[in-house]
Amino acid sequence: MFCMPFVQTTKLTHIYFKGTPLETVALKDIDLEIPEGEFFALVGASGSGKSTLVQHFNGLLQPTSGRVSVFGDDISTRINRNSLWSKVGLVFQFPERQIFSSSVYEDIAFGPRNLGLDENEVKHRVETALKDVGLPAGILQIDPATLSGGISRRVAIAGILAMQTPALVLDEPGAGLDPQAKKQILLALKRLQLEKGTTIVLITHFLEDVVDFAGLVAVLKKGELIASGRPKQVLAQPELLLGAGLEPPFPVAFTRKLSSKGVRLNSSPVTIDDLARAIQRTYQNTGPGDR
């Protein structure tokens, strides 16, 4: 059966301040397809166009040229764009800046209320979202202004999760969070993908997260899509990653170092487990005389 992708872009180009001295080409001829229900990672150095790209996915930006369709609808028509917020939740970089209510509950409830849900359902969704980001229910009546940066971040993310949109896009949700809080959020996203079939698009700088969570990954470099595919294939190419300004995952960097010292593994491991196995196999296959 034909399965409609979450996002499909053809020759997507985005230019800021076109025709002025401030002109910046942020995206160039991007052809990308993100299947529905996928956990999709988008990686690239600072300024490579990641945030610009994902703002097309919920209709905030329109391409300068090229086409973008989301859930099969072309976003060049206003009607399609205006309803996208209810289908695609977008967590911005440093989303804690968007908190405005005087209690945590009110802030998380803002999105669900705009969806026109009744108050019981809103309450239920607020509580579920709060649990997903790993915060205790006791926090609901607190004034967000008194919370620490990391906790505010999680409140802001909960505000998007509570809308329970069929797709979620997160722009570096873990930046500046402690490793445990970050892990908790990523695990919650993975759970949403596996249990509810939510499509997840995650922007990140950390390729380890991609290895652990994503099914597909795309690499942006200076506004161009230079690679996309399964993490095991894309991330096993250290030269490609370094060229894009990214730090290869530890096992890949380690394998590269070994090979520069003359030790060749017979596979390209991306996870720690694979690395251990590869080393063991190489070790066993080498005779005592070769060591």
Add this chain to the structure above:
Amino acid sequence: MLNSVTMGQYLPVNSPVHKMDPRAKLMVTVLTAVTVLVATNWMGILTVSLWIGLVLAATRIRLVLYWQIYKPLWLLLITSFVFQVVFTPGEPLLLLGLLSLSKTGLVAGGRMLWQMICLLLVAAVLTFSTTPIQLSTALERLLLPLGKLKIPVREFAMAINLALRFVPTLFDESRFLIAAQRSRGADFTRGGVRQRAKGLIPFLIPLLTNIFRRADELAVAMEIRCYRAGAERSTINELKFKLPDYLAVLANLIILIIAL
């Protein structure tokens, strides 16, 4: 709206105007503005128009961008023109019902329209070609003699500097908040006045909080670098008047005399 060039935006271009001393630019701006306001004879109007045209060309910025700054203002310009024409008394040339159009009215309206267009252009040249920092440094230098009269010129310049510095921050924050709250279903355009006003809360409250937080951080950053109001400060970039700067100011003085 937030993605087009607006008044007050600096445009990095390699042009003779951009390279000028900001003090000279400030002086020329003021002189040209005065000339535009006092010019009554045709000779003066013609020369100052030509002068502005020359300066515009020298900025090497496409005319479309100058045209863009009038977009939000044309209604204002047209209304003032019509009012001026209709309410200036004089010998009627043409009667439209109760309204009479006179030659003096048309001339007065036309002159005012020309003045407004010129003033906007002159201001646009200054901000397109000068960074906020250059602008406030120039202002500080030019006003420094007033310090003798116990007027706190340096503090005044620093205040302007800080205010200008917050303009881009304000734009960035607004852009972010509009996008972020729209992604949560906020709609600032629906309903009656009350509902719309209420719809602005999710936008205005964090805008103020975030700007105040940034201001607070800035104050701390200045304090730990030992900034004190009233203290003597030196600058890294000393300004220097060069030949083109003298020439521009001189040319402008001559034009002013022609127009008087």
